[in-house]
Amino acid sequence: METSNLKKAGLKVTLPRMKILEILEQSETRHLTAEAIYRELLDSGEEIGLATVYRVLTQFEAAGLVCRLHLEGNQAVFELERGGHHDHIVCNQCGRVEEFYDETIEQRQQRIAADHGFSIRDHALVLYGDCSDESCPRRPAS
Amino acid sequence: METSNLKKAGLKVTLPRMKILEILEQSETRHLTAEAIYRELLDSGEEIGLATVYRVLTQFEAAGLVCRLHLEGNQAVFELERGGHHDHIVCNQCGRVEEFYDETIEQRQQRIAADHGFSIRDHALVLYGDCSDESCPRRPAS
DNA sequence: GATAGTAATGAGAATCTTGTTCATCGAGCG
DNA sequence: CGCTCGATGAACAAGATTCTCATTACTATC
Ligand SMILES: [Mn+2]
Ligand SMILES: [Mn+2]
Ligand SMILES: [Zn+2]
Ligand SMILES: [Zn+2]
Numbered sequence: 001m002e003t004s005n006l007k008k009a010g011l012k013v014t015l016p017r018m019k020i021l022e023i024l025e026q027s028e029t030r031h032l033t034a035e036a037i038y039r040e041l042l043d044s045g046e047e048i049g050l051a052t053v054y055r056v057l058t059q060f061e062a063a064g065l066v067c068r069l070h071l072e073g074n075q076a077v078f079e080l081e082r083g084g085h086h087d088h089i090v091c092n093q094c095g096r097v098e099e100f101y102d103e104t105i106e107q108r109q110q111r112i113a114a115d116h117g118f119s120i121r122d123h124a125l126v127l128y129g130d131c132s133d134e135s136c137p138r139r140p141a142s
Numbered sequence: 143m144e145t146s147n148l149k150k151a152g153l154k155v156t157l158p159r160m161k162i163l164e165i166l167e168q169s170e171t172r173h174l175t176a177e178a179i180y181r182e183l184l185d186s187g188e189e190i191g192l193a194t195v196y197r198v199l200t201q202f203e204a205a206g207l208v209c210r211l212h213l214e215g216n217q218a219v220f221e222l223e224r225g226g227h228h229d230h231i232v233c234n235q236c237g238r239v240e241e242f243y244d245e246t247i248e249q250r251q252q253r254i255a256a257d258h259g260f261s262i263r264d265h266a267l268v269l270y271g272d273c274s275d276e277s278c279p280r281r282p283a284s
Numbered sequence: 285g286a287t288a289g290t291a292a293t294g295a296g297a298a299t300c301t302t303g304t305t306c307a308t309c310g311a312g313c314g
Numbered sequence: 315c316g317c318t319c320g321a322t323g324a325a326c327a328a329g330a331t332t333c334t335c336a337t338t339a340c341t342a343t344c
Contacts (some may be wrong), residue, residue, distance in 0.1 A: 002273070005339070010310055011310075011321095012312075012321070013312095014310080014311070014312090014320095014321060014322080015310095015322095016322070018322090020324080033326085034301085034302080039185050047323085048322085048323085049322070049323045049324065050302095050323095051302090051303075051323070051324080051325090052321080052322055054301090054302060054303070055303085055322085057259050057313085058302090058303090066259075070212060073307090073333090074300070074301065074330095075300090075301070076301085077301090088162075088260075089254070089255060089258055089260050091260065093181065094264060094331095095191050098258045100258065101254075102250055102254055104250050105245065105250050105251075107220050108246050108247050108250075108271055109247075110243055110267075112242050112244055112269070113231060113269050113271050114233070115337065116231055116240050116333095117273060117274040117275070118233065118240070118269070118272065118274070119270045119271050120269050120270070120271040120273050121234060121270050122269075122270040122271075123174035123267070123268065123269045123270060123273065123320085124172070124209065124266065124267070124268045124270075125267045125268075126266045126267075127251055127254070127255055127260070127262050127263070127264075127265045127266040128262070128263050128265060128266075129255050129260035129261050129262035129263045129264075130260065130261050130263065131259060131260050132259040132260070133259070134262075152320075153292095154290095154291065154292070154339090154340055154341075154342075155341095156291095156293080156337095156339075156340070158292080158293070159292090161293095176330085176331080177330090187295085190293085190294085191293070191294040191295065191296095192294095192295095192331090193293085193294070193295075193296090193331085193333085194292080194293055194294070196330090196331060197292085197293085197332085198292095200331095200332090215337085216301095216302090216330065218330085218331090231334070241299065255329065272337070
């Protein structure tokens with residue numbers, strides 16, 4: 001759809017890049033591993049290599065189109081950059097990811113960094129817990 | 143020295159485990175990769191395998207003796223669990239690590255999790271910035 | 285202090301994730 | 315339409331961590 005994003009980033013409009021953008025746009029979970037994107041491509045009949053998926057995602061990240069997160073363990077997840085910064089809560093049981101933004105925390109971070117003589121550029125904040133969702137396999141006792 | 147920690151954790155007191163504990167206790171930086179520990183072992187003449195270092199560190203983590211952090215990129219770092227929880231600031235240029243604890247942030251996190259129906263178990267917070275240390279290779283312009 | 289039983293170790297192979305190489309392909313431009 | 319250079323795919327490579335399995339060494343017991 002939005003090939004203008006690609007052009008603005010100085011990237012040629014190619015089929016792999018469009019498809020990957022599409023998948024990121026239409027995904028329910030919003031936070032996808034490179035492999036998950038790769039599988040979706042295969043499922044929709046596209047013959048795109050995993051190396052290309054990683055390459056394109058890294059380029060998208062450099063262009064500010066997506067951001068890369070390390071929510072847990074080994075595999076990075078990617079999400080479309082839709083304007084606002086936010087942080088994440090992850091359920092230890094079902095892996096569900098919620099997003100939040102807290103101005104108080106953001107400001108405290110600036111303050112803390114300044115107190116330590118740092119000028120802050122970025123931060124990573126992930127909360128891990130047990131969600132109380134219906135579909136969560138092991139809900140905490142009410 | 144403190145073999146009691148090992149016994150309490152239900153771990154046999156072996157030479158690799160004692161040496162690794164020692165290195166963690168005596169290290170200046172306090173945050174060490176498995177490889178850094180491995181190199182120190184080699185330097186002090188111990189014939190301990192890298193696999194053992196990883197294995198022991200994972201056991202120490204499970205026993206609550208150390209905690210594993212993903213401060214940047216690829217390699218995890220380990221630090222001795224010395225009582226209090228804290229979070230970290232990392233310098234993008236020189237890699238220096240500072241520690242901090244902020245009660246306001248801790249409380250906000252609990253609040254946010256509760257608002258989303260999560261009971262929080264853990265969290266990871268890392269600030270990335272530029273430090274103003276003398277030894278930092280590229281200090282930000284004053 | 286010697287002994288048996290079991291857990292721990294070392295060496296190397298294996299795995300998993302991500303990146304690189306290089307020959308081929310295709311997007312963008314005239 | 316044809317050129318040029320960036321993009322792709324396949325295979326390979328690299329880095330971090332874990333696993334396998336034969337050997338070793340704690341620890342409890344005698
Ligand atoms: Mn998100
Ligand atoms: Mn620390
Ligand atoms: Zn859940
Ligand atoms: Zn620095």
